[in-house]
Amino acid sequence: MQVGHDSLNTRRELVVGDHKYLYYDLHALHKEGVGDVSQLPFSLKILLENLLRFEDGQSVTIADIQALLGWLSQRRANQEIAFRPARVLMQDFTGVPAVVDLATMRQAMQAKQGTSQAINPLIPVDLVIDHSVMVDHFGDTAAFRDNVMFEMERNQERYQFLKWGQQAFSNFRVVPPGTGICHQVNLEYLAQTVWQCKVGQAHYLYPDTLVGTDSHTTMINGLGVLGWGVGGIEAEAAMLGQPISMLIPEVVGFELTGKLQEGITATDLVLTVTQLLRQEGVVGKFVEFYGAGLNHLPLADRATIANMAPEYGATCGFFPIDQETLTYLQLSGRSAETIALVEAYAKTQGLWRADDATAPLYSRQLSLDLATVEPCLAGPKRPQDKVALKQAAQTMQATLELAGQASARTVKVEDYELTDGDVVIAAITSCTNTSNPAVMLGAGLVAKKALEKGMTVKPWVKTSLAPGSKVVSEYLAASGLQTALDQLGFNLVGYGCTTCIGNSGPLPAPISQAIQQADLHVCSVLSGNRNFEGRVHPQVKANWLASPPLVVAYALAGTLRINLTTDPIGEDNQGKPVYLKDIWPTQHEIQQLQVHVLQSQFHQEYQAVFDGTKEWQQLSVPTGEIFSWDDDSTYIRHPPFFEGQYAIPQQSDIEGARVLALLGDSVTTDHISPAGVIKPDSPAGEYLQSQGIEPKNFNSYGSRRGNHEVMMRGTFANIRIRNEMVPGIEGGYTLDVITGEQQPIYDAAMRYQSRGIPLVIIAGKEYGTGSSRDWAAKGTRLLGVKAVIAESFERIHRSNLIGMGVLPxxxxxxxxxxxLQLTGEETISITGIKAGLSPQQILAVVISSPDQSIETINVRSRIDTLDELHYYQQGGILHYVLANLTDDL
Known part of the structure; x- marks a missing residue:
């Protein structure tokens, strides 16, 4: 950490136990006559401390600090600031391409006669391998062993590359596969809430902050740690010493009052909050939770709500530090010294939440009485589309009717029948819920009660249990509930995202064939946070988010066509109907089993967290500071980002561009760059087969993100994307307007590139919602797209586009x-770039139609800050960083 100038004289000493620490005192600003921070939101206090600590007169000035203090007068401030997080968190799907980029930058630096070690993380980086395990095997005691074996076989090359990165780069640690989901490992182990480091002879204290290459990095906000998801390229820049450029955000205060009623889960609560905030409109804003309801909200519930900030659109969903924070830090095995530091620092710095303290002021305020929350799901294709449990069957029927299936179709499969609306995947998975002991124990209790009544899961349901950490397995085993889950088929399949990221694995052949034969509209129910089209499984069209106990209940019911609040789920061993209320656990029953969640379990599972299995330890690893690329590799390839046309700064007007795709609202990063199955007849599948890879060994798009050849072919290749240029067709197709030929988007893009014709994407509202997927921007750039024109953008994807030199x-x-009645056959020209851009500039777009008519409209550049402008003009963040480093030679 670099120490700033401290022009405002805020550096103070804090004694905790026998140790002395230095810190930047926010209260000193009032004493120095600069401003009063007492009513500043907690999250903005953390940003303010960051500015004080890094104030250098250049990247952070006194004016920046004054602007943040001035936020209170208007509850907003249209001022750009530079934020420097304490650390970076990665998962392997986004981590592999990030390490590929760093390795590429090292090679580019060497080519410019620079020092390759200049490309090295300057702040701590943790990468947790959690996105690669697939549910190939399920429903038996060997499932975990078999899936881990397949994972290591499929991903050996990727894992060797990450191990190379661990030894080649400093400040870079890798948590091996089979440990847990990065956000849960962060919550349970990596995060400290208050960070410390040594500068010279002094020890400094400051808030634990981070950015992560996964949008659900926000989960850590539940522990009083300010962090959010960014694109991989933005995270790489932060690692290399570049600040995160951001506008001082509005902060929406969300008051929680009352208590949850009997039988209501944290999942019900978070789906309710998600719908409310998405309706309110909080994209690009901070949300901060406050109110007496927090006194009844365990930290695991707070983390559940914070996790889904991307789903409600906010940059973060922040919970301040309080006594519950300390209780959780102690339970999860943090040291007594750490807990004492957190308490002392938070109380001294004004970051401690107390009921009798001065209430913060907010840009806007919402309120929710926890007692009004009712059982619910979200679906069938967006996480913000909350549906009350009592209305789920009705909604499913409406979904079928909308798809043209007014009456459900049935196909005979072995000794049972499969029908539209049936559940074929029931998965307890995802960081959102598997970090929460209450809902995990609740799922186990539903299984136990169902077994006592002689119930079984329907034979067409693929069941799986993928905890977010090994601690979950410890307390499920200690409580005896894992045995019940096993007997229903919810055996451990792996520690990772699995179904939620699209790694649900193949359906049993008879079921898959039946779905394909009749084009059945079947369902998944998962305890995840994402249910976008085409994400969970290519054959599953309706996907429902639910609590882990409801996942078990729907596995027993086997269908979405019944009302679980009134209809029987099944029959007991006497042939009598069993209702949900008969097997639903009480809060008292769950609380009694919480005694099995022990501090010793956290100590045991995290004491050797970086060691990995014998197979991981035995992986052979290449050595050296410069990576030796293998031209025959289909996993790790040297990308062309610093070569040819991709290395040219973006400072020219866009003339004579063609439309590559004309898209509607809520196009997600899954639509743009899918993470799941690679179809054999897709451009990516055909490429892999040309390299000698059989379809059974394709793995997933996510696992191939180190290979630009696969990923650019996979861009806009989601099977559910709808390009309005080819109406009536689902999938990654477009119209080559010059030849009139319909073809895959990749093929058309390459043909346009060969003609020297630039491309644009035109879209509706909320373009780029979903995961912080840098390949959604990288692939767009490699296809030759120069600009994306949309009605609105999701925060992370907008930033990613700029980071790759694409103009939003x-x-x-x-x-x-x-x-505008666009058809996609128009020619597009964009002027005003060459004359010199400025943030939020109005540009002219000239639209020439095939009938020779011309229309000129104004659009706003969504390059929002000067730093973003510099990135764009250099062709992207990485080009900007490399240019700065080589200029210093």
Whole structure:
């Protein structure tokens, strides 16, 4: 850490136990006559401390600090600031391409006669391998062993590459596969809430902050740690010493009152909060939770709510430090010294939440009485679409009717029948819920009660249990509930994201064939946070988010066509109907089993967290500071980002561009760059087969993110994407307007590139929602897209586009592709770039139609800050960083 100038004289000493620490005192600003921070939101206090600590007169100035203090007068501030997180968190799907980029930058630095070691993380980076395990095997005691074996076989090359990165880069640690989900490992082990480091002879204390290459990095906000998801390229820049450029955000205060009623889960609560905040509109804003309801909200519930900030659109969903924070730090095995530091620092710095303290002021305020939350799911294709449990069957029927299935179709499969609306996947998975002992124990109790009544899971349901950490397995085993889950088929399949990231694995052949034969509209129910189209499984069209206990209940019911609140789920061993209320656990029953969640379990599972299995330890690893690329590899390839056209700064107007795709609202990063199955007849599948890879060994798009050849072919290749240029067709197809030929988007893009024709994407509202997927921007750039024109952008993807040198442009209010009656056959020119861009500049777009008519409209550049402008002009963040480093030679 670099120590700033401290021009405002805020550095103070804090004694905790026998140790002395230095810190930047926010209260000193009032004493120095600069400003009073007492009513500043907690999350902004953390940003303010960051500015004080890094104030250098250049990247952080006194004016920046004053602007943040001035936020209170208007509850907003249109000021750009530079935020420097304490650390970076990665998962392997996004981590592999990040390490590929760093390795590529080292090679580029060497080519410019620079020092390759200049490309090295300057702040701590932790990468947790959690996204690669697939549910190939399920429903028996060997499932975990077999899936781990397949994982190591499929991903050996990727894992060797990550181990190379661990020894080649300093400040870079890898948590091996089979440990847990990165956000849960972060919550249970990596995060400290208050960070410390030594500068010279002094020890400094400051808030634990981070950015992560997964959008659900926000889960750590539940522990009083400010962090959020960024694109991999933005995270790489932060590692290399670049600040995160951001506008001082609005902060929406969300008051929680009352208590949850009997039988209501944290999942019900978070789906309710998600819907409310998505309706409110909080994209790009901080959400901060407050109110007396927090006194009844365990930290695991807070983390559940914080986790889904991307789903409600906020940059973060922050919970301040209080006594519950300390209780959790102690339970999860943090040292007594750490807990004492957190308490002393938070109380001294004004970061401690107390009921009798001065209430913060907010830009806007919402309120929710916890007692009004009712059982619910979300679906069938968006996490913000909450559906009350009592209305789920009705909603499913409406979904079928919308798909043209007014009456359910049935196919005979072996000794049972499979019908539209049936559940074929029931998965307890995802960081959102597997970090929460209450819902995990609740799932085990539902299984136990069902078994006592002689119930079984329906034969067409693929069941799986993928905990977020080994601690979950410890307390499920100690409580005896894992045995019950096993007997229902919810055996351990692995520690990782599995179904939620699209790694649900193949359906049993008879079921898969039946779905394909009749084009059945079947369902998944998962305890995840994402249910976008085409994400969970390519054959499953309706996907429902639910609590782990409800996942078990729906596995027993086997269908979404019944109302679980009134209809029987099944029959007991006497042939009598069994209702949900008969097997649903009480809060008292769950609380009694919480005694099996022990501090010793955290100590045991995290004492050797970086060691990994014998197979991991035995992986052979290449050596050296520069990676030796293998031209025959289909996993790790040297990308072309610093070569040819991709190395040219973006400072020219865009002339004579063609539309590659004309897209609607809520196009997700899953639509743009899928993470799951690679179809054999897709451009990516055909490429892999040309390299001698059989379809059974394709693995997933996510696992191939170190190979740009696969990923650019996979861009806009989601089987559910709808390009309005080819109406009536699902999948990654477009119209080559020059030849009139319909073809895969990749093929058309390469043909346009060969003609020297630039491309644009035109879209509706909320373009780029979902995961912080840098390949959604990288692939867009490699296809030759120069600009994306949309009605609105999701925060992370907008930033990623700029980070790859793609210009995000926003239609003016009331203007859209539909109001302009665009068909995609138009020619697009964008002027004003060459003359010199500025943040939020209005640019002219000239639209030439095939009938020779010409229309000019104004659009707003969504390059929002000067730093973003510099990144774009250099062709991207990595080009900007490399240029700065080589300029210093």
């Amino acid at each position: 442009l926003q239609f003016e209010q009331g203007v859209s592709r539909t109001s």
